[in-house]
Amino acid sequence: DTGVSQDPRHKITKRGQNVTFRCDPISEHNRLYWYRQTLGQGPEFLTYFQNEAQLEKSRLLSDRFSAERPKGSFSTLEIQRTEQGDSAMYLCASSSVLAGPHNEQFFGPGTRLTVL
Amino acid sequence: GESVGLHLPTLSVQEGDNSIINCAYSNSASDYFIWYKQESGKGPQFIIDIRSNMDKRQGQRVTVLLNKTVKHLSLQIAATQPGDSAVYFCAERGGGGKLIFGQGTELSVKP
Numbered sequence: 001d002t003g004v005s006q007d008p009r010h011k012i013t014k015r016g017q018n019v020t021f022r023c024d025p026i027s028e029h030n031r032l033y034w035y036r037q038t039l040g041q042g043p044e045f046l047t048y049f050q051n052e053a054q055l056e057k058s059r060l061l062s063d064r065f066s067a068e069r070p071k072g073s074f075s076t077l078e079i080q081r082t083e084q085g086d087s088a089m090y091l092c093a094s095s096s097v098l099a100g101p102h103n104e105q106f107f108g109p110g111t112r113l114t115v116l
Numbered sequence: 117g118e119s120v121g122l123h124l125p126t127l128s129v130q131e132g133d134n135s136i137i138n139c140a141y142s143n144s145a146s147d148y149f150i151w152y153k154q155e156s157g158k159g160p161q162f163i164i165d166i167r168s169n170m171d172k173r174q175g176q177r178v179t180v181l182l183n184k185t186v187k188h189l190s191l192q193i194a195a196t197q198p199g200d201s202a203v204y205f206c207a208e209r210g211g212g213g214k215l216i217f218g219q220g221t222e223l224s225v226k227p
Contacts, residue, residue: 002159031213040125042205042217043160056212091159095213103213107159 002026004108006092012114013082020078021111025094032075033105034067035091036060043091049075050097082115089113128224135196137221139189139206148209151180151191154220155202163191163204193223201225 003026013019025032030051035043046065047057051072061067064082069075079086089112093105129135141149147168152160166173166180166189173180179192189206203222207215 002161004159033214035215040220042207042220043215045210045214045216048212048214050212056214093159093215097213104162104165105213105215107161109157109159 002106002108004092004094004106006090006108006111008111009109010112010114012116014116015082015084017082018078018080019082019113020076021090021092021113023075023077023092023094023108025074025092026096026106027073029094029096029106030072031095031097031103031105032069033093033095034075034077035093037089037091037110038087046077079113082113084115087113087115125219126222126224128226129196131196131198131225131227133196135191135193135200135223135225137191137193137204137223139191139218141187141189141206141208141218143208144184144187146208149180149182149189150207150209150215151178151189152205152207152217153200153202154205160205160217196223196225198225198227 005024007022033048034046037043049069064080067077089110091110093107095103095105150165151163154160164175164180177194181190203220205217205220207217
């Protein structure tokens with residue numbers, strides 16, 4: 001257990017439905033990252049926050065995706081009008097810029113999304 | 117575009133043998149690399165890292181080698197154990213600290 005939690009662990013939904021995932025980072029970590037991982041591939045960066053500010057979004061993050069970190073603690077990732085291609089593992093990671101130059105990222109267990 | 121990738125998708129070794137997992141990267145400006153281990157149903161777990169001003173770094177039973185001339189990374193695991201069975205990823209750190217992962221190598225340890 002890295003100290004990063006994600007909820008739910010699994011989500012099955014029908015195409016066209018909206019889904020929301022939550023990530024609770026390690027409490028003193030000010031950076032929070034979202035990644036998406038499909039079967040057999042490495043995680044792909046989606047977006048990251050420093051405190052409550054969303055500083056970068058990948059081109060992978062279409063208009064249907066939105067992420068928030070309202071109080072600089074937990075974060076949510078919402079996917080609207082889900083498509084079958086959204087089926088993947090969504091991983092959250094956190095790090096502290098105060099921890100030194102390496103800023104090790106600690107990953108949560110992920111939320112596995114299946115869109116039927 | 118820039119990418120980090122792996123040479124071999126699968127590796128099978130006998131328990132007690134040494135394992136070597138390879139990785140090629142294309143961005144010569146990369147200054148920091150990390151190896152992660154991912155077990156089934158879990159998120160990636162940090163193993164070891166190396167900065168571009170180093171050629172070698174050792175941890176407990178693991179060693180990372182960096183060859184900047186050919187843009188190649190390797191992870192060596194000594195005395196491989198069944199608990200080492202997992203998928204291993206190399207990653208490059210990009211702007212903002214985001215990680216750019218390769219495809220992964222699945223390590224299978226035979227008892």
